[in-house]
Structures are given as structure tokens and as C-alpha cells.
Amino acid sequence: MATSSAHDSVHVGESTTDTVIRVVPTKRNPEIWSHFDLCEMANGKRKARCHHCLGFYAETANSTLKQHVEKPFCKALKQQQVGGQTSMASDGANIFNYNFNMVRDEMAKFVIQESLPFNHFDNQRYTKMVQRTLQPRYTHVSRATLRRDCLKLWKKAKLELISYFEKLETGVNLTSDVWSAPHGSPDSYICVTAHWIEPATWQMMKRTILFKLFDYPHTGEAIYKVIDKCITTYKLENKVFSISFDNAxxxxxxxxxxxxxxxxxxxxxxFHSRCVAHIINLAVQDGLKVIETQKEAFKRMLRSIFSNTQRHSKYIKTCKEAGRICLGPNWDVAHRWNSTCIMFEKAILQKESLIEFHNLLASRGKCSAYHPSGWETIENVTQVLQVFKTSTKTLSGVYYPTSSLVLHNLFKMCLKVNELSVRGRPYCDMADTMKEKLRKYFKELPAVFTCAAALNPCFNIFGAGSLIEKIAHQLNLNTTQEPNFGEVAKARFNDQLTKLFDVYVTKYGSTASHIHAAMRNAAFGEGSIKCIVVTLVVVNSVGMVGRTFYK
Structure with missing residues (x-):
């Protein structure tokens, strides 16, 4: 049996408080001990000393010693080049040097970006596969290690973002929401997202700056404390332009x-704007309650075909033989009105096939007949729901401005609801319910939406004013008590835009007072426009940041 070689310098051992007295020859497993010396320490104990990193380990822990050199956990071995063919970097110019710390860093980034569990790489077969085919010196990365690496990256990114916000010279808009965990869990969470415009590139940016457990009760004071601490942490005290919440x-x-x-x-x-998509949801949900009876009758008709496997198969066969479109069912889901719209749309696409097949089942006494007027009701309701669905999708965009589109989409929704109201019952009842909900939240149009529409070159000031008057008319806001509600709302909008204009000119525009006055008079005077205001604006779902140029 081979014995381990003794080092000439026996007084090595800076990594321990004990001094090495001598190296003891040993005939233990040469596969392991060829990398270690058995050292007798000053305190009388014996320890194994690694030849490569000079670290000390218990002499009896053969499995630990083996893993130290084979994984390898030894830091010195990790940095050594493996013999054989050299590897080239991706650019084909430089020699590739394996760096295990870089591997851990990339793994942490991958887990964060793909929302993977920390134990994603915690698999022996994966480790062996990498070692045998890609990199022999790769070592297993445990979930605890991966978690630590992810937290380090998060802390680093947080400090960088705080430093960035501290230097940022434009407005920042916040969105926040509170929700409960699913599956009966008592936990609740709060999230805050920051939206802003990168001044150098004019790109829309967003970052989640807070995501934490939010204990009950969810009072206004508790929400205030959380968001206030978040604003202070990220140095946003003088930069918050608006905050968007739901309607609680x-x-x-x-x-x-x-x-x-x-x-x-x-x-x-x-400063405060309510989520428009949430308001649309409330309006449509109230409207669908009015036609609940008609909706359930329609769903029973669909279930009589699709809920029975044998009938469903026959229906598919019948459609294929007739060369007609055949789509599966798309059942509606509670609290998601879009699912109801999709259910109606898919049924209408195969209306003729469904009518013929269902009439055949009814003639054989296998289900109750469905009256043709039911189809007319569903088609009329679907036309309205499609407008709300399109508006929700448009106003829920992330990568393009949406606040400047609210007025136009609100007008289209009001117009469609009014078209429905003249068709008699139950349509008028449904339309009245939806209009009442829209009146509740849009009687005073938020300034962030009206001014954003004015800064949109597609509408400008006159288009925004015209939309405000039309929305007031469609929602019947001009009453006997307030006969000129539309005109008053338009005047309020002009006043709000003027104040916003003053703020931006003071902060970013010319300091010459006579130029400032001339611009204001030209842009907001009652007479003819003497100059064209060309506005480049980037607006997100909760606010806007603009820069104005004059010609």
C-alpha cells in the first residue's frame, strides 16, 4: 500500500489554532489519502490536511475527504485547469476558464428570471450528467446555496435601484394591490410596482419595488405605513406623481x-387614480346579473351537448361530416366576466351546428328545447361584451401608454350600452345597471386621464374636450339639476391642464416670464390658436410624464 508523502515544512496550519507537530505515514485508502497528509497536532489529536488548499479535516470522515476532492469542494482544485483539449470562449478568441462562482451567479439569475424553485438543480442525476458531458469540475449547487445567491443578487439590485431613483429627475408612478393567498391559506400579500420614463431613451420602465406578507387587518392606516416606508426606502419622497389602486x-x-x-x-x-379595468369588471358583472336567467338557460343547452362524452363525440362527427367548424366549450368562471364573453363567442361561431344538433336531441326527448329567442339575446349581449373586452385588453397594456386611451374607450363603451338600451327588456335593464356603475366612477373624470388624452396627438385639447362632453351626454350627466354638467367638466379639465402646464414649464421650460405667459395664452386662450403645441408624451396606466416643445 502506498503511503502519503510528508511535506518538508511541517509547521503549516494557518487555518487552525493548533500547530502541526509531524506528518504521520499512513496506509489508508490511497485513492483518498493521496490528496491528504495525516498530521499530528500539538493538542495530541490527528487531522487530515489537504495538499491543495491546506485545510484541516477530521481524519475519520472518509466520505467528507472524498467529497472534498471529487466534487470538488476544495477551492484550490476548482481553480485548476483540467488537462486535455482546451475550450474556446463563445467569441472564438480567448481560452475559456471555468469559474464555479460564475456558474452559481448564472444559476441564481436563471432561477429568478424563470421563477423556478430553489431546488431546481438539486438532483444527483443532473449533477452527474453535467460532470460527465459538460464540465467534470462542476459541483452540486444545493437549494440553500442557491437561495443565498438569489438573496445576494436581490440586495445588490435593490441598492442599485435606490441609487438610481435618488438621481432620477422625473416623476414616478406607483401601482399597488393587496390580495389573499389561494387554497384557503390565511396569508395576504401586498405588492407595489414603480413606473417611470427613462429620460435618456424615453422608454417606459417598471420595477416591482415591494412584495411582502401583509398581515390582517388591511386598514387604510396599515396600507399607508407600508407604502410610506417603501417610498422612503427608495428615495421617492419628491418624485411620486400618481398612485393607482382598486376601488376599496x-x-x-x-x-x-x-x-x-x-x-x-x-x-x-x-395623485390618485382607480384601476379602469377593475371598474369595467364591476360594471359588466352588475350587467350580467340582470340576464342571469338567460345565461343559465344557455349554459344548460351547451351542457346537454358537451357534458356527455357520447353526445360530444357525435357532435364532433356530425360537424366534420358537414364540413363545419367545431369548437370545444369554454365555460365561464366566477369573477372573470371575460370568460362569459368567450363562452358566448365560441358558441356563436358554431351556432348553426349547435341549433341543429340540440334540436335533434330535443326531438328525441333527451333534453329540453331551447327557444330561438335565446340566441338573439346572447348575440346582442355579446356585441356589448366584446366592446368592454376590447377596452379591457387595450387599457391593460404594459409596453405602451394607456392613460391617454381611457376617454376614447370609455366613450365607445357608453355608446354601445346606449345602443343596447333602446332594444327593450331585458337589454334596457342591463344597460341602465351598467351605466349607473360607470356614472358612479366617471362622473368626475380623473384628471390623469383627461390631460393624458389632451397630450395624445391623436386627440389634442379639442378632442379631449369633445370626448368629455360626449361622455357626459351618453351617461346622462346633464340633468335638470346640472344642465351644463358637460361644459363644467370641460372647463375643469382646461383648468387642470393649465396647472399641469405651469408645473412643467416652471420645472423644465424657459424661466422668462413673458415667454411663459405668451405660451399659456396661445395654448389655453379662448381665441384662435397662435402656435401649435407638439407634445411627445409617454403615459402609463397610472400617470404620465411629458415633455412639451413649441413651434
Whole structure:
């Protein structure tokens, strides 16, 4: 049996408080001990010393010693080049040097970007596959190690973002939501996302700056404290332009507290905006309750065909023989009105096939007959739902401005609802319910939407004013008590846009007062426009940041 070689310098051992007295010859497993010396320490104990990193380990732990050199866990071995054919870098110019720390860093980034569990690489077969085919010196990365690496990356990114926001000289818009965990879990969470425009490139940017467990109760004060701490942490005290919430009253209470503390521009006119997609959802859900009976009858008709495997198969066969379109069912889901719209749309696409097949089943006494008027009701309702569906999809965009599109989409929805209301019952009842919900939230159109529409070159100031008047007319806001509601709303919009204009000119425009006055008079005077305001604006779903040029 081979014995381990003794080093000339026996007083090595900086990594331990004990001193090496001598190296003891050993005939233990040469495969392992060819990498170690058996050292007698000053305290009388014996330890194994690695030849490569000079670290000390228990002499009896053969499995630990083996893993130290075979994984390898030895830091010195990790840095050594493996003999044989050299590898080239991706650019084909430089020699590739294996760096295990870089591997861990890339793994952590991969897990974060793909939302993978920390134990994704925690598999022995994966480790062996990489070692045998890609890199022999690769070592297993445990979930605990991966978790630590991910947290390091997160902390680093957080510090970089804080530093970036501290230097940022434009407005930042926030969106926030609170929700409960699914599957009966009592936990709740709160998330805050920041939206802004990169000044150098004019690109829309967004980052999730807070995601944490949010203990009950979800009061306005509790929400205020969380968001206030988030704003302070990221140095956004003087940069928050607007905050978007859903329609819960506790959110409104939190916004009032934030207004008092941070004193946003224009007396907070633009500070709070409600999620438009959420308002659309509330309006449509109320409207669908009116036709609940008709909807359930329609679903029973569909279930009589699709819920029975034998009938479903026969239906598919019948459609194929007739050369007609055959689509599967798309059942509606509670709290997702779009699913109801999709269910109606898919059924209408194969209307003739469904009518013929269902009439055949009814003639044989296998189901109840479905009256043809039911199809007319579903088709009329679907035409309205499609407009709301399109608006929801348009206003839920992420990679393009959406606030400037709210007025136009709101007008289209109001127009379609009014078309439905003249068709008699149950359509008029459904339309009245939906209009009432829209009136509740849009009686006072948020300034962030009206001014964004004015800064949109497709509408400009006159187009935005015209849309405001038309929406007031469609929603019947011009009443006997307020006969000129549309005109008043338009005047309020002009005043809000003027104040916003003053803020931006003061901050970014010329300091010459006479030029400032001339621009304001030309842009907002009642007479003819003497100059053209060409606006480049980038607006997200919660606010806007603009730069104005004059010709």
C-alpha cells in the first residue's frame, strides 16, 4: 500500500489554532489519502490536511475527504485547469476558464428570471450528467446555496435601484394591490410596482419595488405605513406623481394620508387614480346579473351537448361530416366576466351546428328545447361584451401608454350600452345597471386621464374636450339639476391642464416670464390658436410624464 508523502515544512496550519507537530505515514485508502497528509497536532489529536488548499479535516470522515476532492469542494482544485483539449470562449478568441462562482451567479439569475424553485438543480442525476458531458469540475449547487445567491443578487439590485431613483429627475408612478393567498391559506400579500420614463431613451420602465406578507387587518392606516416606508426606502419622497389602486375604501383612506404627507403637485389632482379595468369588471358583472336567467338557460343547452362524452363525440362527427367548424366549450368562471364573453363567442361561431344538433336531441326527448329567442339575446349581449373586452385588453397594456386611451374607450363603451338600451327588456335593464356603475366612477373624470388624452396627438385639447362632453351626454350627466354638467367638466379639465402646464414649464421650460405667459395664452386662450403645441408624451396606466416643445 502506498503511503502519503510528508511535506518538508511541517509547521503549516494557518487555518487552525493548533500547530502541526509531524506528518504521520499512513496506509489508508490511497485513492483518498493521496490528496491528504495525516498530521499530528500539538493538542495530541490527528487531522487530515489537504495538499491543495491546506485545510484541516477530521481524519475519520472518509466520505467528507472524498467529497472534498471529487466534487470538488476544495477551492484550490476548482481553480485548476483540467488537462486535455482546451475550450474556446463563445467569441472564438480567448481560452475559456471555468469559474464555479460564475456558474452559481448564472444559476441564481436563471432561477429568478424563470421563477423556478430553489431546488431546481438539486438532483444527483443532473449533477452527474453535467460532470460527465459538460464540465467534470462542476459541483452540486444545493437549494440553500442557491437561495443565498438569489438573496445576494436581490440586495445588490435593490441598492442599485435606490441609487438610481435618488438621481432620477422625473416623476414616478406607483401601482399597488393587496390580495389573499389561494387554497384557503390565511396569508395576504401586498405588492407595489414603480413606473417611470427613462429620460435618456424615453422608454417606459417598471420595477416591482415591494412584495411582502401583509398581515390582517388591511386598514387604510396599515396600507399607508407600508407604502410610506417603501417610498422612503427608495428615495421617492419628491418624485411620486400618481398612485393607482382598486376601488376599496381602505385604499382611498391610505391615499388621503399620503397626500397630506407628500403634498403632490397640483394639490394632488393627479395623485390618485382607480384601476379602469377593475371598474369595467364591476360594471359588466352588475350587467350580467340582470340576464342571469338567460345565461343559465344557455349554459344548460351547451351542457346537454358537451357534458356527455357520447353526445360530444357525435357532435364532433356530425360537424366534420358537414364540413363545419367545431369548437370545444369554454365555460365561464366566477369573477372573470371575460370568460362569459368567450363562452358566448365560441358558441356563436358554431351556432348553426349547435341549433341543429340540440334540436335533434330535443326531438328525441333527451333534453329540453331551447327557444330561438335565446340566441338573439346572447348575440346582442355579446356585441356589448366584446366592446368592454376590447377596452379591457387595450387599457391593460404594459409596453405602451394607456392613460391617454381611457376617454376614447370609455366613450365607445357608453355608446354601445346606449345602443343596447333602446332594444327593450331585458337589454334596457342591463344597460341602465351598467351605466349607473360607470356614472358612479366617471362622473368626475380623473384628471390623469383627461390631460393624458389632451397630450395624445391623436386627440389634442379639442378632442379631449369633445370626448368629455360626449361622455357626459351618453351617461346622462346633464340633468335638470346640472344642465351644463358637460361644459363644467370641460372647463375643469382646461383648468387642470393649465396647472399641469405651469408645473412643467416652471420645472423644465424657459424661466422668462413673458415667454411663459405668451405660451399659456396661445395654448389655453379662448381665441384662435397662435402656435401649435407638439407634445411627445409617454403615459402609463397610472400617470404620465411629458415633455412639451413649441413651434
Amino acid at each position: 375604501s381602505n385604499n382611498t383612506s391610505a391615499v388621503m394620508r399620503l397626500k397630506l404627507k407628500y403634498n403632490p403637485i397640483c394639490e394632488g389632482t393627479f
